[in-house]
Amino acid sequence: MNNKEVNTTKVYNTSVEATLEVIGGKWKPVILFYLTFGKKRNNELKRMLPKITQKVLTEQLRELEEAGVLLRTVYNQVPPKVEYELTDYGWTLKEILHLMCRWGDDHISKTYGDNAKVLDYPLKEEKRRAE
Amino acid sequence: MNNKEVNTTKVYNTSVEATLEVIGGKWKPVILFYLTFGKKRNNELKRMLPKITQKVLTEQLRELEEAGVLLRTVYNQVPPKVEYELTDYGWTLKEILHLMCRWGDDHISKTYGDNAKVLDYPLKEEKRRAE
DNA sequence: CAGAATCCTCGACGATACTG
DNA sequence: CAGTATCGTCGAGGATTCTG
Numbered sequence: 001m002n003n004k005e006v007n008t009t010k011v012y013n014t015s016v017e018a019t020l021e022v023i024g025g026k027w028k029p030v031i032l033f034y035l036t037f038g039k040k041r042n043n044e045l046k047r048m049l050p051k052i053t054q055k056v057l058t059e060q061l062r063e064l065e066e067a068g069v070l071l072r073t074v075y076n077q078v079p080p081k082v083e084y085e086l087t088d089y090g091w092t093l094k095e096i097l098h099l100m101c102r103w104g105d106d107h108i109s110k111t112y113g114d115n116a117k118v119l120d121y122p123l124k125e126e127k128r129r130a131e
Numbered sequence: 132m133n134n135k136e137v138n139t140t141k142v143y144n145t146s147v148e149a150t151l152e153v154i155g156g157k158w159k160p161v162i163l164f165y166l167t168f169g170k171k172r173n174n175e176l177k178r179m180l181p182k183i184t185q186k187v188l189t190e191q192l193r194e195l196e197e198a199g200v201l202l203r204t205v206y207n208q209v210p211p212k213v214e215y216e217l218t219d220y221g222w223t224l225k226e227i228l229h230l231m232c233r234w235g236d237d238h239i240s241k242t243y244g245d246n247a248k249v250l251d252y253p254l255k256e257e258k259r260r261a262e
Numbered sequence: 263c264a265g266a267a268t269c270c271t272c273g274a275c276g277a278t279a280c281t282g
Numbered sequence: 283c284a285g286t287a288t289c290g291t292c293g294a295g296g297a298t299t300c301t302g
Contacts, residue, residue: 010247013180014254015235016164016228018247022238026151026295033147042264049144053296058265068242079263080302092237096230097147103227104146107153110220116141116149123145157275173284184276189285210283211282 022067023093027052027060032069032090033097037123039085048121069093153198154224158183158191163200163221164228168254170216179252200224 012018023029027049034040034048045057052060061084064070069090075081086093108116143149154160158180165171165179176188183191192215195201200221206212217224239247 008246010239010243012235012239012247012249014161014164014232014251015239015249016161016231018235018239018249019231020157020160020235024157026155029151030145030147033145046264051296053298054265055267055297056295059295074264078302080265082264089241092234096227096234099227099230100147100150101145103223104143104149104151106223108141108143108146108149112141115139116143118143118146118149120145177284182276184278185285186277186287187275190275205284209282211285213284 019096022064022069023096025060027056028064029097029100031057031060031064032086032093033101034123035070035084035086035090036094036097039083041084042082045084064090150227153195153200154227156191158187159195160228160231162188162191162195163217163224164232165254166201166215166217166221167225167228170214172215173213176215195221 023032030049031045034045040048042057045061046052046054049057061070061072065072069087071085071087071090073083073085075083105118108118154163161180162176165176171179173188176192177183177185180188192201192203196203200218202216202218202221204214204216206214236249239249
């Protein structure tokens with residue numbers, strides 16, 4: 001952290017806002033949720049998030065790394081291999097993320113019945129074990 | 132068969148996305164969090180969220196009402212009085228919201244130490260009781 | 263495979279003024 | 283007090299192309 005920031009006191013209305021600074025946005029909760037099932041490579045995440053672009057995915061991952069919740073490991077080989085996983089700190093978000101998953105499940109049943117589908121690629125087995 | 136009548140099945144990558152459809156955005160989690168401490172009037176919420184505009188506040192409240200998590204009660208009197216409170220369904224979000232609050236608290240301590248301030252207007256007493 | 267570099271869109275969010 | 287009604291912005295997110 002640089003000196004400019006050190007002297008500026010951050011002000012939040014509520015600490016919920018601080019959480020949103022880390023996991024807010026369209027993709028971050030989903031990315032983090034997937035990572036609670038283990039390390040993922042860049043392409044795996046892209047397959048799990050068919051509509052995200054490479055640029056945005058990279059941005060989100062970098063910001064999560066910056067926030068200290070995600071670890072990026074580069075294997076020096078050809079073709080390149082990069083793995084993303086939660087840091088210990090990132091794992092402290094697991095409860096929130098899985099509650100969001102559960103609530104979403106219930107919400108889909110309640111709201112859409114069978115007119116909605118959850119791909120959960122490729123987590124079906126892992127989710128079953130997690131519950 | 133008419134295409135419009137064909138089931139346009141909603142598709143989610145993960146049910147986390149369904150949750151974000153309801154509580155996603157800059158203000159909604161905060162608004163809902165405040166409401167877990169009881170009914171609030173429009174002006175109360177505005178005081179708690181000094182930077183939100185009336186227009187945006189109204190929009191967010193309407194969307195939350197639409198989603199079924201919030202109840203809006205209009206008292207037919209002059210001056211007008213409108214109260215917002217969680218529905219039973221909205222209360223099922225409490226656990227998520229309070230976890231987000233807790234995580235944010237910890238995150239602020241860890242990241243900013245004493246260089247950050249949480250106003251928590253006017254929840255200090257209520258929060259203490261909630262913990 | 264995992265990105266970097268550019269350029270661009272669009273809708274969430276905001277500022278301001280007015281009202282029953 | 284609790285809103286509407288307009289109009290404006292700006293940046294998160296997206297499309298596309300190129301690269302080690």
